[in-house]
Amino acid sequence: MAKRILITGAAGFLGSHLCDKFIAEGYQVIGMDNLITGDKKNIEHLFQHKSFQFFHHDVTTFVHVPGKLDYILHFASPASPIDYLKIPIQTLKVGSLGTHNLLGLAKEKNARILIASTSEVYGDPQVHPQDENYYGNVNTIGPRGVYDEAKRFQESITMAYHRFHGLETRIARIFNTYGPRMRLNDGRVIPAFIGQALRGEDLTVFGDGSQTRSFCYIDDQIEGIYRLLLSDYQYPVNIGNPEEISILDFAEEIISLTATHQKIVYKELPKDDPLQRQPDISRAKEILNWEPKVKRAEGMKKTYDYFKGLSLEELEKKEHKDFKEHIRK
Template sequence: MLCLNVKQVSMPKRVLITGAAGFVGSHLCDKFINEGCHVIGMDNLITGDLKNIEHLFALENFEFYHHDVSKFVHVAGSLDYIMHFASPASPIDYLKIPIQTLKVGSLGTHNLLGLAKEKGARILIASTSEVYGDPKVHPQAETYYGNVNTIGPRGVYDEAKRFQESITMAYHRFHGLETRIARIFNTYGPRMRLNDGRVIPAFIGQALRGENLTVFGDGLQTRSFCYIDDQVEGLYSLLMSDYTDPVNIGNPEEITILDFAEEIIKLTNSDQKIIFKPLPTDDPLQRKPDITVAKRELSWSPKVSREDGMQKTYAYFKGLSEEELYRSEHKDFSKHIVK
């Protein structure tokens, strides 16, 4: 158990996970609990859901704080690790709360870097493949600087993450802070919000409701999907490594959206048709990670095939209640809107 203190085995290492009630954050909580850590989860629940972590509430080595990391963050006691995963991650979310998205990437990251400095903790920042924008280089390696429209609608997310990387490296160079940066590519699995606008839950939700599957553009744009178990192992390996530059964590198996829609129809044994709608502004046409660095530095590569991962994901969504299945894709963000 890497999370156990070598000198005092009875004292588990302490990790703060922001965005703990979200999709990836909740799985990270499980991982660190299983590794013997004391986990402090933090989330303001704008997009997160307590049901993702309710199974942890009874554990002595788990605690939860309802807090917005864009405001001052205080955690009593020592901290060994910080995993910063607080941020809206779907276009539906960050286009409705653009100011909050920018704030959590900038002010939130600044607060957590300051906390890491105060506690002498190692911090891993969740960046994204969106820092590459609509790429002119394929596949995308960490050396590619990206093609991002700073003032487009997606810029609130893309630039928040790019700034997040910049300030993290500034803290690393100026303060000698132990930092790690993960550029996360499309990830899927249980606990995704069914109607959050991302392609997998959108397609599965439409299929389960008997609706036609919506493909934007001509469907020839590509994505590469990484199952959550692989993603978590990659993130954990990066945190425990000595590598400080950004690392792509994703599955390099590429598929067109149109072909993926056909896979979903086959998986769900449905007879829905595929309908086409205009491509959103600045929607990237290609996504495929070059994971050479992850293989070399972390000895990591994804293990779960898309077929197996999608079977598990479909089983999870199929088990949702009727209320969850037909719930509006739009969460109520009214109390969080900054005008």
């Protein structure tokens, strides 16, 4: 009998690709999303698939799934600065109440659970590159704290369930990931740059552009998460691409890729924006036998082709349709 897996945040960027992966691997997949930042278009190709079910549900309220569950992937959360700065309370709730609910469900079903943590737990790091033993440098009361602390709490309660209840848990610390199905106007570096290039706008670089990021293509990220779920390792594992690049150099790459002639304009660096971001993936290499395969030039070409296929309306859309509905909750 096929194993059953619940994937929260299923209509989001990472969640939708995880649905594809586990269906391809022969699992029965239950997708769950409240669609605040997710989009059903990302999973509509699965609606007729016999191995897929979808529940429109907010995991910060009681979560019930009938029947057995073998695995849970908790990927429900706003993940970009635009998202979590507009809906800070929901961001904190999905990391705390939502995680608590899903850990309880995993305990009830005797299921293994993997939670999606983030490189943001390292804050603006004073250690470079960042390995899993680094505790981070986070401003708990800054504007980004709602996301950073939600994820740090998520890790803490997950390990508490592991230690106190003997629950099988996995923690993926996800670094910057890109590829098809990203939201064009979600504020992250790659869709922001590509969107500006496609609209003929100047590319906006914050600060002097010397801050660095490390970009992992979606296919590599999904494979790393898949291997971590099926591993025997319960502590956090960095999943990301260690190839580091400055934001200014990356802006130049985008201009070259898109064959546009936009200028680069500079704006003030947002508060607590990390100046360096590069994963140490030694643990993933050793435990999961995993490392990224897709070079940035190849991954960016695929991503750009995806964005080029979007409609003019999508290119010009500035705000997700559901924010106004949920902003005061």
